[in-house]
Amino acid sequence: MTDIPMADVRIDTAVLSTGPKISTSGGGSLRADGVTAWFGKHCIIAGVDMDMPAGSVTSIIGPSGCGKSTFLRTLNRMHELVPSAAMAGEVRLDGVDIYGAGSRPALMRLRIGMVFQKPNPFPTMSIGENVLSGLKLAGIPCRDKAEMTERCLNKAGLWAEVKDRLGAPAGALSGGQQQRLCIARSLAVSPRVLLMDEPCSALDPSSTKRIEETIREISSQVTVVIVTHNMQQAARVSDYTAFFLADKGEPGRIVEFGPTGEIFNAPNDPRTEDYIHGRFG
Amino acid sequence: MNALPAAALPQPRKVRRNLRELAERPLMILALVGVAMAAIFAITPLSGMVGWALCTYVGFVVADAFDIYRTDGPVVAKDRIATVLVATAGLCTVVPLVLIVVYVVSKGLGGITRSFFTETLESVGPADPATVGGAKHAIIGTVEQVGLATLLATPLGLMTAVHLTQSRGRLARVTRVLVDAMSGIPSIVAGLFIYTMWIVRFHEGFSGLAAAMALSVLMLPTVARTAEEVIKLVPNGLRESSLALGAPEWKTTTRIILPAARSGLVTATVLGVSRIAGETAPLLMTAFGSDAVNTNPWHGPQSALPLFAFQRVRNAIPTQIARGWAGALVLIVLVLALFTLARAAAARGRKVLR
Numbered sequence: 001m002t003d004i005p006m007a008d009v010r011i012d013t014a015v016l017s018t019g020p021k022i023s024t025s026g027g028g029s030l031r032a033d034g035v036t037a038w039f040g041k042h043c044i045i046a047g048v049d050m051d052m053p054a055g056s057v058t059s060i061i062g063p064s065g066c067g068k069s070t071f072l073r074t075l076n077r078m079h080e081l082v083p084s085a086a087m088a089g090e091v092r093l094d095g096v097d098i099y100g101a102g103s104r105p106a107l108m109r110l111r112i113g114m115v116f117q118k119p120n121p122f123p124t125m126s127i128g129e130n131v132l133s134g135l136k137l138a139g140i141p142c143r144d145k146a147e148m149t150e151r152c153l154n155k156a157g158l159w160a161e162v163k164d165r166l167g168a169p170a171g172a173l174s175g176g177q178q179q180r181l182c183i184a185r186s187l188a189v190s191p192r193v194l195l196m197d198e199p200c201s202a203l204d205p206s207s208t209k210r211i212e213e214t215i216r217e218i219s220s221q222v223t224v225v226i227v228t229h230n231m232q233q234a235a236r237v238s239d240y241t242a243f244f245l246a247d248k249g250e251p252g253r254i255v256e257f258g259p260t261g262e263i264f265n266a267p268n269d270p271r272t273e274d275y276i277h278g279r280f281g
Numbered sequence: 282m283n284a285l286p287a288a289a290l291p292q293p294r295k296v297r298r299n300l301r302e303l304a305e306r307p308l309m310i311l312a313l314v315g316v317a318m319a320a321i322f323a324i325t326p327l328s329g330m331v332g333w334a335l336c337t338y339v340g341f342v343v344a345d346a347f348d349i350y351r352t353d354g355p356v357v358a359k360d361r362i363a364t365v366l367v368a369t370a371g372l373c374t375v376v377p378l379v380l381i382v383v384y385v386v387s388k389g390l391g392g393i394t395r396s397f398f399t400e401t402l403e404s405v406g407p408a409d410p411a412t413v414g415g416a417k418h419a420i421i422g423t424v425e426q427v428g429l430a431t432l433l434a435t436p437l438g439l440m441t442a443v444h445l446t447q448s449r450g451r452l453a454r455v456t457r458v459l460v461d462a463m464s465g466i467p468s469i470v471a472g473l474f475i476y477t478m479w480i481v482r483f484h485e486g487f488s489g490l491a492a493a494m495a496l497s498v499l500m501l502p503t504v505a506r507t508a509e510e511v512i513k514l515v516p517n518g519l520r521e522s523s524l525a526l527g528a529p530e531w532k533t534t535t536r537i538i539l540p541a542a543r544s545g546l547v548t549a550t551v552l553g554v555s556r557i558a559g560e561t562a563p564l565l566m567t568a569f570g571s572d573a574v575n576t577n578p579w580h581g582p583q584s585a586l587p588l589f590a591f592q593r594v595r596n597a598i599p600t601q602i603a604r605g606w607a608g609a610l611v612l613i614v615l616v617l618a619l620f621t622l623a624r625a626a627a628a629r630g631r632k633v634l635r
Contacts, residue, residue: 076525078521078524078525081521081524083449105524106524106527106528106529106530107527109524109525109526109527110526110527111527113525113526113527114521114522114525116518116521116522116525118518120516120518120519120522122519122522122523122537122541123519123541124537124540124541124543133523133526133536134526134527134528136536137523137526137527137528137529137532137533137536137537138526138527138528138529139532182522185522185526186525186526189526189527
């Protein structure tokens with residue numbers, strides 16, 4: 001259903017390959033406007049408004065089942081891949097509604113990448129092939145493959161560990177390395193925004209630290225939105241924080257959104273304060 | 282990094298396997314089995330070999346469980362009963378298979394001579410010894426028909442599987458029901474279908490192609506449903522991460538999902554081939570059978586190993602029957618060789634990566 005005509009991809013890739021590289025682009029601004037999402041008749045999130053400025057890191061925190069991941073998945077049209085899923089509202093990337101008429105999901109996902117909770121490098125490909133897989137899959141030509149591989153792995157903080165075995169299978173890496181490989185893979189297609197769905201929840205503390213460093217490093221070039229259960233992590237990496245909460249039987253809503261320092265030090269809403277101090281959730 | 286010197290490492294401890302304990306309690310169990318058997322024979326109308334075997338088995342299970350219960354309690358005893366039953370079920374599957382293979386080999390090995398692979402039955406009379414004539418024509422026919430059927434059914438089956446797994450919507454559900462129904466088609470009906478549709482209606486003669494078409498009707502559902510199950514096993518995360526990279530769905534399917542399911546898809550094809558390689562009924566009205574070599578699968582009657590075996594064994598002459606057994610043996614070996622080859626190919630592909 002998301003089969004795009006080749007001509008469409010070509011036009012887009014022409015722009016991408018001659019346009020600014022990751023190093024110079026400053027990330028895209030993402031804006032959610034009244035985002036509401038359903039699975040069947042069950043409403044998961046309702047009326048979420050959120051502004052994710054270009055080049056910033058925004059974290060989304062909240063208890064399990066409050067719709068954080070669902071919200072994240074509406075931001076690059078992954079939500080609609082689940083049968084019976086539906087959404088309302090608008091998501092604007094640099095002012096353009098990604099759900100607008102004529103908008104192609106595959107092209108939107110090319111600009112708004114995603115890293116998942118579980119590291120999932122492509123098992124049939126080597127480490128190097130994994131990094132370039134996005135370019136290959138999206139049909140983007142790449143002139144200097146070696147340079148691209150090195151640049152992306154460097155950004156993801158993995159280059160030093162794998163530079164001598166780029167031909168090795170990706171499945172042989174440790175979990176933390178696999179997740180950084182997935183980040184490198186996402187960066188290779190030069191996205192404007194990178195969504196991360198609990199990227200460290202399956203990893204040990206040292207791998208988590210590496211990934212947090214990576215997030216800080218790439219944030220000048222790509223807007224990052226990260227869902228996390230780890231509040232210290234949200235405080236460490238993000239510029240803005242959103243607190244989601246779902247009352248029993250109610251869809252999840254945004255309780256408070258603002259600069260991370262404010263949310264953690266002087267929240268306006270008592271529920272935010274209770275959650276941050278571990279009094280519920 | 283700093284491994285201990287080998288001498289300092291302890292020996293790995295041996296974990297005791299459940300069934301091995303059996304040897305340590307033979308007397309007790311034997312006595313109990315004896316008592317149990319006598320009791321069962323006394324109160325039930327069982328008799329004869331089968332009754333004896335059944336009683337011994339039941340007696341053994343009960344006595345063994347009781348013996349364990351006495352020393353280790355009910356939980357261990359229940360575990361023991363389950364172990365014994367599962368082992369029995371495994372044996373029940375393996376034993377008939379081994380018996381069939383042993384029987385076919387013992388009956389057919391005598392007919393395997395050089396001439397069996399190099400000669401045909403063209404000029405063989407009923408009284409000729411088994412060393413004259415062979416099944417060259419049938420081997421050629423089987424290879425061509427099964428090969429053609431595989432070429433026809435595998436792409437269709439794989440595409441059906443992709444359709445069943447990757448598309449939502451009503452059509453996929455209807456397709457699944459139809460494929461299931463198709464797998465229930467009796468093989469003779471597949472043969473009749475091709476006979477009426479192809480040979481009668483279009484005035485095509487008997488040919489290897491007609492046989493291949495009938496076989497592919499039987500092969501398609503096996504390949505499609507097995508491939509569907511295999512593709513379903515590919516983690517959804519792979520599909521999602523490919524789509525999240527901006528890949529269109531067709532590339533996600535062809536470059537990520539199908540390669541990840543590769544070895545399983547080979548298995549699906551092999552299962553399909555073994556499903557059809559031994560089919561006799563659909564060949565009767567399509568390939569028809571022949572005693573001479575016909576290398577052209579597009580035209581003229583062809584023989585095939587199952588057909589060859591069927592026609593020989595129906596004879597009353599011992600030498601002919603021996604040829605039939607030899608044909609069956611060659612067929613089994615052929616399928617086994619194919620299976621091994623496909624498995625090796627799939628394993629080699631996997632070893633390179635992963």
